[in-house]
Amino acid sequence: MRQQVAVAAKVFIQRDYTNGTMCQFQTKFPSDLETKIDKQQFEETIRTLNNLYAEAEKLSSQSFIEGCLACLTAYTVFLCMETHYEKVLKKIAKYIQEQNEKVYAPRGLLLTDPIERGLRVIEITIYEDRSFSR
Amino acid sequence: MNSRDYQQIDPQALPTPAHSPLPHPADRRQEPRTPRRKWEVFPGKNRFFCDGRIMMARGCGVFPLTVGLILVTSTLFFIFDCPFLVKHLTRCIPAIGGVLFVFVLITLFQTSFTDPGILPRATPDEAADVERQIDDTGNTSYRPPPRTKEVLINQQVIKLKYCFTCKMFRPPRTSHCSLCDNCVERFDHHCPWVGNCVGKRNYRFFYTFIVSLSFLTAFIFGCVTTHLALRAQGGKGLVFALQESPVELAICFFSVWSILGLSGFHTYLVASNLTTNEDIKGSWSGKSGDGVTNPYSQKNIFINCCSVLCAPMPPSLIDRRGFLPPNESAQTSDADIEPPRLNHKNEMNVVGASLHLVLIVTLTNLK
Numbered sequence: 001m002r003q004q005v006a007v008a009a010k011v012f013i014q015r016d017y018t019n020g021t022m023c024q025f026q027t028k029f030p031s032d033l034e035t036k037i038d039k040q041q042f043e044e045t046i047r048t049l050n051n052l053y054a055e056a057e058k059l060s061s062q063s064f065i066e067g068c069l070a071c072l073t074a075y076t077v078f079l080c081m082e083t084h085y086e087k088v089l090k091k092i093a094k095y096i097q098e099q100n101e102k103v104y105a106p107r108g109l110l111l112t113d114p115i116e117r118g119l120r121v122i123e124i125t126i127y128e129d130r131s132f133s134r
Numbered sequence: 135m136n137s138r139d140y141q142q143i144d145p146q147a148l149p150t151p152a153h154s155p156l157p158h159p160a161d162r163r164q165e166p167r168t169p170r171r172k173w174e175v176f177p178g179k180n181r182f183f184c185d186g187r188i189m190m191a192r193g194c195g196v197f198p199l200t201v202g203l204i205l206v207t208s209t210l211f212f213i214f215d216c217p218f219l220v221k222h223l224t225r226c227i228p229a230i231g232g233v234l235f236v237f238v239l240i241t242l243f244q245t246s247f248t249d250p251g252i253l254p255r256a257t258p259d260e261a262a263d264v265e266r267q268i269d270d271t272g273n274t275s276y277r278p279p280p281r282t283k284e285v286l287i288n289q290q291v292i293k294l295k296y297c298f299t300c301k302m303f304r305p306p307r308t309s310h311c312s313l314c315d316n317c318v319e320r321f322d323h324h325c326p327w328v329g330n331c332v333g334k335r336n337y338r339f340f341y342t343f344i345v346s347l348s349f350l351t352a353f354i355f356g357c358v359t360t361h362l363a364l365r366a367q368g369g370k371g372l373v374f375a376l377q378e379s380p381v382e383l384a385i386c387f388f389s390v391w392s393i394l395g396l397s398g399f400h401t402y403l404v405a406s407n408l409t410t411n412e413d414i415k416g417s418w419s420g421k422s423g424d425g426v427t428n429p430y431s432q433k434n435i436f437i438n439c440c441s442v443l444c445a446p447m448p449p450s451l452i453d454r455r456g457f458l459p460p461n462e463s464a465q466t467s468d469a470d471i472e473p474p475r476l477n478h479k480n481e482m483n484v485v486g487a488s489l490h491l492v493l494i495v496t497l498t499n500l501k
Contacts, residue, residue, distance in 0.1 A: 010259050010263070012260055012263050015305065017285045017287055017306055018286055019288070020306070020430055021319075056446060057445065057446060057448075059440055059441055059444070059445055063445060063446045064440055064444045066446075067338075067440070067443060067444025067445070068444060071338070071444075074236075074237050074240040075240075075338070075339055078447060083446060084446045084447075085446045085448055085449055115451070117260070118451040118452070119451060120256070120305075123260070
């Protein structure tokens with residue numbers, strides 16, 4: 001026998017393009033989540049994610065050196081090495097899992113990693129609590 | 135007092151990623167099938183090879199011709215010109231030629247076989263959410279006019295268009311390629327010579343390819359000319375010398391100017407952080423009004439070059455080699471608990487499953 005957990009609704013946090021094509025998400029608090037989670041908690045999650053994505057795409061001296069070296073090897077290093085972006089994506093995945101466990105799952109919510117949705121949206125699934133009574 | 139009626143899911147019973155991507159319990163209803171990868175059901179017009187590792191546009195264009203021309207010219211160079219020049223000039227000539235030749239081929243293959251930055255199409259839930267937000271009239275008898283959304287980027291108003299095929303508002307600088315039927319990020323152009331779109335992820339390969347190809351064709355052209363000049367000096371005359379290597383000379387002569395021109399054009403684009411698409415459309419040339427400048431340019435040539443060519447390599451957003459969930463049509467609201475395909479990375483499947491376990495246990499203990 002299985003527990004039925006119904007998906008009540010899905011909320012989509014869209015991308016924020018005010019700073020260009022960098023991957024950033026809007027921090028505006030969606031109305032559907034008002035009864036579920038604290039606004040500050042939500043904003044903190046989104047802000048941390050935005051900072052992580054900014055770190056992934058940041059043009060630093062390290063990325064410049066990596067880019068030049070890669071060019072000299074005809075970019076074959078990309079086939080063997082994990083890129084800086086991929087390393088940060090792993091960090092992001094870990095952060096989302098941690099947030100889900102500590103903050104969102106206890107409130108009946110689930111964050112989907114944006115990479116699953118082509119970095120277009122952060123999908124938040126709202127679950128109904130359906131309990132069976134005898 | 136409500137009693138809970140659930141069965142604790144044993145984490146040990148959950149499929150481990152290393153052994154099998156399919157969940158066991160649900161399969162009792164279906165015949166066991168070979169798990170399919172996502173590239174097999176990819177909606178765009180692309181061709182995949184090596185089990186999804188390599189991808190190209192469906193019509194390869196003149197890619198075989200490109201490879202053929204490079205191979206033929208270089209082979210003729212190594213066979214006919216190198217021996218003569220090594221004898222009369224220096225041994226470095228075939229070495230330099232060899233390095234350039236390998237460089238050109240590698241960057242060509244990288245450009246042709248890499249995902250250019252394709253955006254996966256919106257899921258049905260996302261598409262419904264977007265539709266709900268824009269379409270308030272409820273009039274579905276005719277196709278509504280093109281939908282646009284305005285955003286402010288660096289104090290400039292940019293219009294984002296809605297893509298009817300991919301069912302989403304295209305991010306800035308993204309364009310839908312009709313040949314490949316995909317939205318490509320930072321779309322530059324669809325290049326028939328490489329048989330693929332050129333976009334955010336493979337623009338640096340494309341640029342390196344054309345620059346190194348200009349060096350290669352210029353080098354071969356120079357060597358052939360030197361060879362002919364030395365031969366002509368040898369006494370038999372220029373005309374006789376020309377007859378010995380007409381093919382190479384012809385190919386090189388015509389390629390040098392066009393490839394050099396193309397490299398020069400793309401160097402200008404890189405330095406001003408423009409795409410071919412934007413340049414052709416004149417998006418930032420200011421013809422539509424005053425004060426329209428490129429909002430993506432950093433106003434510094436060096437920084438522009440770095441951000442286009444040396445920025446961290448973005449990941450591929452289409453998970454070509456990920457496995458499809460066993461029940462493809464499982465987009466319904468009421469879903470049985472099964473280990474969710476949260477992430478294409480194998481190690482996250484176990485994490486996703488244990489997370490769902492936490493969710494079940496927590497929800498049932500809420501009261």
